[in-house]
Amino acid sequence: MKNIILVVEDKIEEQMIAKNIVLESGKKIIIAGTLEKAEEFIDKFNDKLYGIMTDIHLPINDTWTEASANGLSVVITALRLGIPCVVCTDDVAHGARYVAHILSRLEQLSSRKIPTATSKNWADAFKKLSSLLEES
C-alpha cells in the first residue's frame, strides 16, 4: 500500500509543519533534510511512496548558492519513477527564478504536472499532491 509521503526540507521548523499536516491526513511520513538522504529514501521506499513534497533549495555545506537548487534532482527522479511530486518553495527568495522555467520545461517534456506551492505553504502542497493523485 502506498501510504508514505516523503518530505524533502532542510529546516527543522518547516519539517515539523509538514509533518503535522501529513500525520493529520492519516498518511505516514519520512523526512529528508538533504538531497543525499532524499535519494536514499526514494531508493528504499520507492514502491511505498504515495508522493513527494520537496523544497528546491537545499544547502550544500550549509551555504546557499544558486547552484544549490538541487531539489530539482528530486523532481527529476520522481518523474522518472512515476511518483507524484509537488514543489514547496519560494524560488525568488534565493535568487533562482530560473527554477520556475526549468519546472515548466520538465512538465512539457514529461507531460506530467509538477504543482508548486509557494512561500512554504505545506498545507497547499499537500492539497495539490492529493489533487494530483485524484486526477491520475
Add this chain to the structure above:
Amino acid sequence: MKILLVDNGILGGVIEAIIIISSKIPTIRSSHEDALETFLLEDPDRVLIFESWSEKKELSVTTATDIRNSATSEVIIKTIGFDREKDLVLPIELNEILQAINLV
C-alpha cells in the same frame, strides 16, 4: 502495546528475551539499516535503540532521527549507548532498560 528494538546483535536478543519474559509485550527486532522501514510497517508504541559508542554512534543518531521524524508524539523513543570496549558483558541494568521503555 508493541516495542521495536533496534539492534540485531547479541545484546538485542538478550533484551528481547528479558522484555518478553518479564512483560509479555510483543517485541520486534530490527537492524539499524531496516529500522525505519520496520517502524513504518509495524507501528510500535515504544522504540529502543541500542548504540555502541565505539562502532555505531553515527548510525544510531541517524536511526533515531529518522524514526523521530516519522513518529507521532505518542511514540516513546529511547536511545541507550554503551561502550563495547569497557562494557564487556551486558552493559545495561535491567531496570534501566525497563525504565527507558516506561515499563516500570
